[in-house]
Amino acid sequence: MNAAEPRGPVDSSRVPRYAGPATFARLPRLDEVGTADVAVVGVPFDTGVSYRPGARFGGNAIREASRLLRPYNPAQDASPFALAQVADAGDIAANPFNINEAVETIQAAAADLLDTGARLMTLGGDHTIALPLLRSVARRHGPVALLHFDAHLDTWDTYFGAEYTHGTPFRRAVEEGILDTEALSHVGTRGPLYGRKDLDDDEKLGFGIVTSADVMRRGVDEVAQQLRERIGDRPLYISVDIDVLDPAHAPGTGTPEAGGLTSRELLEILRGLASCHLVSADLVEVAPAYDHAEITSVAASHTAYELTTIMSRQVAAASQSDRHSAASRASGAGAPGE
Template sequence: MLQIWVNLIPLCVSGIAWAHDAGLQQNTLQFDLTFDTDPQIGLSEEPWTSKYGAQNDLGYSGPLSFSHFNYKKCLEDASVPFDIGIIGFPFDTTTSFRPGARFGPYAIRSGSRRQSLGAGRGYTLAWGSSPSDYGSSLLDCGDVPISAYDNAKAIDQMEAAYSTLLSRPVFGGTSEVYKEKTRAFSLDGKEHPRIVTLGGDHTIVLPILRALHKVYGPVSVIHFDAHLDTWPPKGTTVQEGITHGSFFAVAAEEGLLTNTSIHAGIRCKMFGMEDIEHDDTVGFQVISTEDIDDYGIKKVIEKIRQRIGDKPVYLSLDIDVVDPGQAPATGTPEVGGWTTREVKRILRGLSGLNFVGVDIVEVAPAYDNADITGIAAADIVHDFLSMMLVDGPPQPHVGPFSKTDLL
């Protein structure tokens, strides 16, 4: 019996080797096959095309890109210039409470699928237009492959990626309605692409500000958040001091900010007024969540615009500025926040400022219910696009109303 097995083993090994080689040959043939669709295949006469036409993606089908935008891995493929790019920073290893925002870019893109802006469906009554009406080339540039193990490396990777995209030539518009937005205040006198960043925890703003500083110098920041994020760095190492609650203080120490930045929606617990006093030294004024009740949305918008003026400005929106009842999927939820409608209304009121970039951060979909946070974040990004493209706040919808009906 032993002799039989001894004789069979070489045959088995030979058979396995033959099958392996055959499999390799089969795979090689499979990858080498190409189709010449010119004369050989008449697509218009095939059953699908002749009956139903193009293979269009539905809201819930097709590759995952933001709002069905064209998609390129822009860091390795510079073949498609763009005016506004979407980039994902899947990073969450400097959070202080609940992690999970590394899945934020995926959740926001998934929440955007029904919008179909890339397929031309972007008009809203609130804006009276679509982002595609303003001639800018919009592109989803994918995600940056960020280290999940080395925070210093991760921050450098984000700065390198953002700097790379900022240095790319702009497309220059898809129609005659395109207008340059950054040439007037860039240090080199050139128009630069603008980036919408999908976070990621809030620390991603530090490498973004470092990259922007090379192009524009110090910038002002409009910061939507429940928390100040200006607390002094703490810890026994430099890297330990850079967190999603201290990055603005670090940015100020590095000279990346003007002294005319502003918070919107603050309602977090603090040690006392000394936190506000330190916040002032970083260069911020505070609009609290409750201010919207005492002064109204119009005054909130007015004070933000007065603070920023005509300076280059970066807008960073932590999804926890929204009440957790409407956006539960975040790492440090605080009750009593603004509604999504209030946030969207304020964003419309900020149109026409000199935006050099925007982000939305701290979406952590593991804590979501029915994808409502991802959907809310995606709709806010849609507002970002219009906000950066129009020359000023849109006029109120008329319908059955007149100007005399306005409050």
Template sequence: MNHKYSPVDSQQSPRFTGVKTFMRLPHVRTEEDIDFAVVGVPFDTGASFAVGTRFGPEAVRSMSALLRPYNPGLEVDIFRYCSGVDYGDLAVNPGYIEESYEWIVEQLGKLLAHQVVPILIGGDHSVSLPHLRAMARQYGKVSLVHFDSHGDTWDSYFGKKYNHGTVFRRAAEEELVDPSRSIQIGMRGSLYGPDDLKDGEGLGYRIITTDQLKQMTPERLGEEIRKRVGDNRVFVSFDIDFLDPVYAPGTGTPEIGGFTTYDAQQFVRQLTGLHIVGFDLVEVLPDRDPARVTSMAAANIAYEFISLVAWNKRAKTGVQTGGDVHGQRN
């Protein structure tokens, strides 16, 4: 099965050559003939502490060069079922969050109008609000599956309503998501008080803390997610600080006691079969991680997102060819 857009063949072209697009995909600004698009959202002035995640998309792309088209965990060869591009970065206005939100919604709307699944790479977590505004404009309220060490449901920071710690309160208030069919996963760390976690529950979200998740198998988590979201359209948001700082030191608000990269792979792979309309991966701050292990982890998680798009398309079409084994090696 041939698709229009797929990565450069690394048997023919060394990985250290060429422009650093995600997974060596073609950089094409198109909404036609594609199933997914990798999109950078380099905005970080919604952060409450360390900034620099505006460089996240660039770093994640650079570390994605080693990714190969066949995902053995999901047993799917992505480009037998999907066509995808690196769409480049959305335009933002650094320092002007509300104007950037408007720009992001308009630009993202072009992809959604063509039923393209965006793989969005931030940026701080404040960008998830315009992502969800665009989703709601196209699809109506969606279910949220949110991996994070923080709930991001505070009402304000420094008297301001829009920043990376208030995203999912605003999303609930604006009726972009259906909290009664949404789930937040991995909350941990010190709090301002006991009500911090209760804030999310008060909005209607189902919350699974890190302590609770560490007592569950990935399969059990998958059951909980399916039970919660049902057949709703789903938006998946993954904050890289879901991982323990050992595995993701390059982030603005790290919390100890988190998860391994292997854990993250297993959890994300439980999302097969959900009606997913978009993903974002946020809070990669490369300047705090000279070894680039955070960017590598983020690239691999984004790869799992793309693999889910392919898995779901294969399941929908019922077509499987050639044992799903791709010809590229090494």
């Protein structure tokens, strides 16, 4: 955590929430604070979609909806923006006409942010962006555990011969050795598939599956416990496709599927993962053109808030542990017999 006190959101008692720049949660821009412990960054890219486009506008829609977020999170008993410096790092601009080039651009820009010591909360964009983000995170942490919240598997091989699409990132990630195959799980999957082979291939890649029906039957506490046991203390990356939510809770997405999670279930499962070692996360596939009354964007903003809170708490805990270690070393330096 930065030595200086973190700079938090704009004071809503002085500036109305609907006024001023729409940074995430009305937080400062990264260039206003210099460095951040958690950087919220947008990736307005949706060239990898297979059905409805529009997720390129998702990041800014989430930022607009996040104006109503407040600085204290009672569900996690934490003030995330006081515990760590969280800042809006703006957008990574990627070529919308060349997927391969865009993937390289996103990977390089994410690596630059991670090299500052920040954890990333990335706002997509379509799910294609998960691959370059995972490459950058694995470069720093080694192969990472993955929890993938989505209606779909996203482990297909190709679409129309293309290897990089929003339906293929996690197959590529396993093939590249950047995921810990002992700690992978989809959460919230449902709906028709192309065939039984989809599930067989997914299992061979190392993924466990918690379907949306499993969440309904088992409940969020049991599911969260199961996921914690699968992840252990490994570095964890969480990827959330907003279509993990039922279309009643998230109509604004490109490939909606009936029978999904409620927003309450998603938030509660994420809160149940607060003890996991979350190194970065993404939230993708918000397509505001199909979003009625900002239902999807509001759910997405709260999802990003919970993930940001988890990372901020862990930054603060690590900083406190470092201070205790330094104090112990200092107190032992002059001990008798040394």
